[in-house]
Amino acid sequence: MSAADPYATNAPANERLERLTHSHWFERLELFLERASERLNPILVKEARQAMKSRQFVITFTLVLVCGWGWSLMGVALMREEIYYSPGGPFMLIGYYFVIAAPLLVVVPFAAFRSLAGEIEDGTFELLSITALSSRQIITGKPGMPFCRCSCTTRRCRHVAFTYLLRGIDIITIVLILSYTFLASLLFAMVGLLVATLSTNRAWQVLFSVLLLLALLAGTGWWSVFVWAMLFSTPPLDQWEFWISNVAVITFYVSYFVMGLFAASGLISFASDNRSTRLRWVMLAQQALIVGWLLYATLEGREIVGLFFASGISAVHWSIMGSLLIGESAQLSPRVRRSLPQSFAGRMLLTWFNPGSGTGYVFMASSFGAATWVIVVSGLLSMLTPFSNRINNWDWLWFSLASWCYVIIYLGCARLLFLMLKPYYYVGLLFTFLITVLLTAAGAALPFFLQLWLAESGRPEYSLLQTYNWIWSLYEIGDGNSWAYPWLLPILMLSAACVFLLNLFFAVKEIEQVRLTTPERVVQDERELHPERFVEKKQATPWDEVD
Amino acid sequence: MVSSHPMIELRRLHRFFGDTRAVNDISFEVPRGEVFGYIGPNGAGKTTSMRILATLELPTYGDAYVDGFSVVNDPDRVRRRLGFMPDFYGTYANVNCLEYLDFFARAHGLVGRERHRALQYTMSFTKLDELAEKPIRGLSKGMKQRLCLGRAMIHDPAVLILDEPAAGLDPRARIELRVMIRELAANGKSILVSSHILTELAEMCDRVGIIERGELLATGSVDDIQREQRTHREVKMRVLENAPAAAEWLRRREGITHVLEDGALLKFSHIGEREDEAALLRELILADFAVAEFASHSRSLEDVFMQVTKGRVQ
Numbered sequence: 001m002s003a004a005d006p007y008a009t010n011a012p013a014n015e016r017l018e019r020l021t022h023s024h025w026f027e028r029l030e031l032f033l034e035r036a037s038e039r040l041n042p043i044l045v046k047e048a049r050q051a052m053k054s055r056q057f058v059i060t061f062t063l064v065l066v067c068g069w070g071w072s073l074m075g076v077a078l079m080r081e082e083i084y085y086s087p088g089g090p091f092m093l094i095g096y097y098f099v100i101a102a103p104l105l106v107v108v109p110f111a112a113f114r115s116l117a118g119e120i121e122d123g124t125f126e127l128l129s130i131t132a133l134s135s136r137q138i139i140t141g142k143p144g145m146p147f148c149r150c151s152c153t154t155r156r157c158r159h160v161a162f163t164y165l166l167r168g169i170d171i172i173t174i175v176l177i178l179s180y181t182f183l184a185s186l187l188f189a190m191v192g193l194l195v196a197t198l199s200t201n202r203a204w205q206v207l208f209s210v211l212l213l214l215a216l217l218a219g220t221g222w223w224s225v226f227v228w229a230m231l232f233s234t235p236p237l238d239q240w241e242f243w244i245s246n247v248a249v250i251t252f253y254v255s256y257f258v259m260g261l262f263a264a265s266g267l268i269s270f271a272s273d274n275r276s277t278r279l280r281w282v283m284l285a286q287q288a289l290i291v292g293w294l295l296y297a298t299l300e301g302r303e304i305v306g307l308f309f310a311s312g313i314s315a316v317h318w319s320i321m322g323s324l325l326i327g328e329s330a331q332l333s334p335r336v337r338r339s340l341p342q343s344f345a346g347r348m349l350l351t352w353f354n355p356g357s358g359t360g361y362v363f364m365a366s367s368f369g370a371a372t373w374v375i376v377v378s379g380l381l382s383m384l385t386p387f388s389n390r391i392n393n394w395d396w397l398w399f400s401l402a403s404w405c406y407v408i409i410y411l412g413c414a415r416l417l418f419l420m421l422k423p424y425y426y427v428g429l430l431f432t433f434l435i436t437v438l439l440t441a442a443g444a445a446l447p448f449f450l451q452l453w454l455a456e457s458g459r460p461e462y463s464l465l466q467t468y469n470w471i472w473s474l475y476e477i478g479d480g481n482s483w484a485y486p487w488l489l490p491i492l493m494l495s496a497a498c499v500f501l502l503n504l505f506f507a508v509k510e511i512e513q514v515r516l517t518t519p520e521r522v523v524q525d526e527r528e529l530h531p532e533r534f535v536e537k538k539q540a541t542p543w544d545e546v547d
Numbered sequence: 548m549v550s551s552h553p554m555i556e557l558r559r560l561h562r563f564f565g566d567t568r569a570v571n572d573i574s575f576e577v578p579r580g581e582v583f584g585y586i587g588p589n590g591a592g593k594t595t596s597m598r599i600l601a602t603l604e605l606p607t608y609g610d611a612y613v614d615g616f617s618v619v620n621d622p623d624r625v626r627r628r629l630g631f632m633p634d635f636y637g638t639y640a641n642v643n644c645l646e647y648l649d650f651f652a653r654a655h656g657l658v659g660r661e662r663h664r665a666l667q668y669t670m671s672f673t674k675l676d677e678l679a680e681k682p683i684r685g686l687s688k689g690m691k692q693r694l695c696l697g698r699a700m701i702h703d704p705a706v707l708i709l710d711e712p713a714a715g716l717d718p719r720a721r722i723e724l725r726v727m728i729r730e731l732a733a734n735g736k737s738i739l740v741s742s743h744i745l746t747e748l749a750e751m752c753d754r755v756g757i758i759e760r761g762e763l764l765a766t767g768s769v770d771d772i773q774r775e776q777r778t779h780r781e782v783k784m785r786v787l788e789n790a791p792a793a794a795e796w797l798r799r800r801e802g803i804t805h806v807l808e809d810g811a812l813l814k815f816s817h818i819g820e821r822e823d824e825a826a827l828l829r830e831l832i833l834a835d836f837a838v839a840e841f842a843s844h845s846r847s848l849e850d851v852f853m854q855v856t857k858g859r860v861q
Contacts, residue, residue, distance in 0.1 A: 042653035131654035
């Protein structure tokens with residue numbers, strides 16, 4: 001507050017505000033609830049107020065209720081007396097599922113998308129962005145209200161409980177289906193929000209809304225197939241592998257949800273903010289999850305295919321993430337440079353988390369490299385165990401190393417192309433993603449068609465020309481033919497090393513960035529805001545370092 | 548703690564959109580408690596520089612500071628000290644005035660008693676008490692403008708940026724707004740306000756800056772700018788007799804142009820300060836002209852604006 005306290009006036013208060021200070025129990029309860037609401041996201045409070053006055057809520061609520069009752073009557077009528085002795089639970093539940101799937105899987109995500117896109121179109125988003133709300137609060141507040149609204153609506157649909165009284169279904173399956181449907185709804189909403197932040201252009205927003213709606217309908221269809229399968233094929237609830245796989249799915253879900261949240265909030269954050277570091281940590285966590293769960297599955301099931309999957313999925317993961325990382329701008333704002341690591345160890349280990357094309361490439365290569373070595377060491381260890389019976393060849397090892405090399409080569413070339421074009425054209429994340437897709441497609445297609453053209457007989461044979469054809473080469477390795485091409489891996493490793501070193505050379509400027517001193521004005525303000533952080537450190541022993 | 552630096556400072560601010568130089572090397576300062584008027588034709592770069600100050604856009608070169616904090620490097624600290632009122636309302640459907648202001652108070656992190664006091668003060672200051680429960684869609688332009696001013700000041704910022712706040716308002720609403728702005732300045736707030744209604748700005752601003760094609764052409768008080776531009780003062784004079792001789796006498800004087808004769812009334816332009824006018828009057832009397840009336844007026848802000856700007860567009 002400024003020096004002249006404006007609130008110290010005798011201005012007449014409006015009626016409602018005056019009412020709140022009265023001591024009637026209902027008003028005190030209202031005051032308590034209002035205080036409690038201060039802990040909620042302000043966007044949630046605002047949207048709740050808006051929703052309570054909107055016709056949309058009444059219509060959705062009524063529709064779900066009517067459809068729920070309608071299906072109850074229709075289902076009972078269809079089953080007639082069979083309802084007493086045949087397993088009609090799944091049949092009734094699938095009907096109720098469709099009643100709640102439409103609001104949860106289509107309405108909620110689309111409402112979240114429209115809410116944010118509408119704010120951007122109307123300019124109110126700008127007013128929000130200059131408040132104390134963080135971009136993450138803006139993103140998380142958006143799906144909150146439609147989700148609460150639909151949850152209220154579907155909770156009213158108590159007919160679901162009725163299915164439990166019928167034969168053929170148990171409470172765990174009902175809870176699993178409902179919980180997963182709620183989680184799917186949240187994930188779809190996050191995708192909707194991410195799409196809303198992609199462009200501020202009205203024409204693009206219209207196109208995105210059509211595409212999103214189609215995607216949501218497709219996603220709902222796919223999800224419904226999964227629910228159908230779960231209902232009518234009796235999930236193995238008594239097997240612990242089923243529950244372990246559920247835990248695995250949840251961990252992946254959380255990692256991708258957090259990534260979507262960070263990406264969406266990064267896209268709407270201020271331009272001088274660090275949008276990359278948090279995402280890189282999530283990518284690393286996802287890599288750990290991929291390798292961890294697939295190695296667990298491999299060692300537990302003694303199936304060699306798990307090692308191939310771990311390498312293959314890691315390669316896809318890093319190809320997609322890497323293609324976006326190499327398109328980042330290497331210019332760090334002074335704001336970001338204030339928090340760069342300072343110590344030798346910090347600079348050595350954490351520089352790769354700084355925003356930038358070069359650091360992104362090295363981060364991708366080293367993270368995927370670390371994952372490959374974990375796969376290799378785990379594979380080798382499992383071969384040494386006496387009870388290992390299936391992991392008995394080396395193909396998985398060549399496959400892992402070759403995948404790593406291909407990702408380094410193709411992304412490295414895409415980055416070099418990006419660096420060449422950058423001084424002349426505007427090139428960003430979308431460009432590097434497209435360039436990577438084109439390069440990898442050309443790398444596989446061109447040698448193949450050349451071989452096809454050169455082949456005199458009808459069927460082309462794998463040859464030296466196909467070294468950089470990643471599809472054919474990985475297929476040959478996976479098929480157990482790597483021994484026939486001893487030159488393949490050495491060439492790939494040498495090429496990867498060359499491309500990596502060349503990219504490292506062009507990343508030197510990014511690595512050289514050093515921390516900037518925080519301006520005195522900022523330190524002064526920080527001291528006023530958080531005095532507890534500036535308590536003088538006392539030397540307890542002569543060896544203590546005091547700042 | 549009262550800060551020693553200017554509350555608003557633009558340092559060699561540039562903002563380019565392709566080949567268009569929306570803001571081209573603009574620098575000025577606004578101290579605490581001052582109302583600074585930003586004048587310029589459409590497309591001059593007023594809104595762009597205001598948006599940079601409001602941390603909605605990044606400058607191409609240069610920087611802007613609010614209470615000593617860079618808008619580029621410390622936008623969060625700037626936002627705590629700044630209230631921005633853009634040239635659109637930015638309201639929500641199905642929300643009344645109190646709910647709207649309450650939302651922004653919460654969004655600015657105000658809680659409990661502090662939030663209630665902020666709401667109470669803002670509603671009283673903007674005279675929206677009676678309209679607290681009224682839906683926003685039912686408000687008139689003037690009421691909406693007051694609501695938006697309330698939104699910008701709900702967190703008691705030290706700096707207010709108001710982009711065309713008087714646009715589309717009737718005279719009464721304009722006067723009310725002017726009074727509010729002056730009152731805010733008296734409370735120590737620094738205000739940057741843009742407007743096309745130049746007479747409005749002349750009355751409410753301590754200083755003005757004239758901008759065209761992204762360049763700041765002149766800054767200072769209206770009088771200062773006038774002096775700087777060496778503008779002509781229009782003089783009206785009535786003589787009781789011998790008007791043609793007086794006209795002829797004036798025509799021979801240096802610094803006097805456009806002498807018009809209308810019976811006993813003479814009109815002319817005079818380059819110089821008030822002291823020069825007094826000397827001229829003395830000389831006229833000494834030359835035996837019976838001067839019955841002698842009045843001059845400086846050029847209005849509109850005249851200055853027209854003289855300084857060239858009506859160029861880019």
